[in-house]
Amino acid sequence: MDASELISTVTTIRPGISQREKCNRPSVVIESVNLLDIMWSLQSREDLGFDMLLSHTAVDWIDEGWFELVYLLYSTKHGHYLMVSTFIPRESPVIATVSPIWKIAEWQEREVYDMFGVLYEDHPDLRRIFLDDDWEGFPLRKDYKDDFMLERPE
Amino acid sequence: MDKIINWARSNSLWPLTFGTSCCAIEVMMAAGASRHDLARFGAEVARPSPRQADLLVVAGTIVKKMAPRLKMLYEQMCEPKYVIATGSCAISGGPFMYHSYTTVRGADEIIPVDVYVPGCPPRPEGFFYGLLMLQKLIREGETVRKPRMRKKPVLAALPPGLTLSQIQEEIRMELETVTKRGLFGGRI
Numbered sequence: 574m575d576a577s578e579l580i581s582t583v584t585t586i587r588p589g590i591s592q593r594e595k596c597n598r599p600s601v602v603i604e605s606v607n608l609l610d611i612m613w614s615l616q617s618r619e620d621l622g623f624d625m626l627l628s629h630t631a632v633d634w635i636d637e638g639w640f641e642l643v644y645l646l647y648s649t650k651h652g653h654y655l656m657v658s659t660f661i662p663r664e665s666p667v668i669a670t671v672s673p674i675w676k677i678a679e680w681q682e683r684e685v686y687d688m689f690g691v692l693y694e695d696h697p698d699l700r701r702i703f704l705d706d707d708w709e710g711f712p713l714r715k716d717y718k719d720d721f722m723l724e725r726p727e
Numbered sequence: 728m729d730k731i732i733n734w735a736r737s738n739s740l741w742p743l744t745f746g747t748s749c750c751a752i753e754v755m756m757a758a759g760a761s762r763h764d765l766a767r768f769g770a771e772v773a774r775p776s777p778r779q780a781d782l783l784v785v786a787g788t789i790v791k792k793m794a795p796r797l798k799m800l801y802e803q804m805c806e807p808k809y810v811i812a813t814g815s816c817a818i819s820g821g822p823f824m825y826h827s828y829t830t831v832r833g834a835d836e837i838i839p840v841d842v843y844v845p846g847c848p849p850r851p852e853g854f855f856y857g858l859l860m861l862q863k864l865i866r867e868g869e870t871v872r873k874p875r876m877r878k879k880p881v882l883a884a885l886p887p888g889l890t891l892s893q894i895q896e897e898i899r900m901e902l903e904t905v906t907k908r909g910l911f912g913g914r915i
Contacts, residue, residue: 717828719828723825723826723827724825725826726901
């Protein structure tokens, strides 16, 4: 399945899936409420077969006021990639967990929680993974500051 | 007698394999491999245990979580023990000095350092120069009559006449003029 075919197949799963522009890889934007539905069908459908979550990360769009959550999927059967991204508000960063679909998402979501403070509903073990357990704040947020950091002199 | 002991010590430094990032590739792997051959200086017996080592080569970035482990490794080593800090991360934090929430700005914030080898990472030749400086320091340095002499740090690639405290003072002055908080959050 080539890139345009893949995009057209994915966008027919349900309404509200749009192709992301300016991407050199097949990439779609979905609504955050439909995340679990779409991910289940991406994983289980025979012609798509995305059985591997390569990477999950977030982008802090501080001026627009939302986090972009990025899921990079790969199919070991068909050998194609798909980047799925969704947007959640910065003030209430809550999203459903995809760990029942891909087990590895447990740790990747813990990392995103550690760095950005995104909360995953029904996550089995949501606690910090890299930083100390008593760490305050989420360091990859653009407005993060602490006493240890040095500002670069102008 | 001290001279003979120090000569023996300087020519059989046993380094501890402590590498946290890319510097370890240069100073532990490239320097130890056959092209550069650390064995020429008698320091090829890399030990995985601090109990058997007397040279701690801090090769790489030290983050906050690693800092207590590094201190523990240093304390577990037997006297006499020597420390070389290689690369800009172990000297000052290097590229992670500003806007970093984890990186400790220099190994000398945690443990005393004898020789600094600059570079990002230093070439094996640079590391050898630092090692030879340390050997020189050991040969001239600490004896029963002159204990604690080597606590004065030696900079491997600085013009003579310039000391570490001068540089630190200069950096502090410069930073204090531009930031209100002072160097390292006012801790120094």
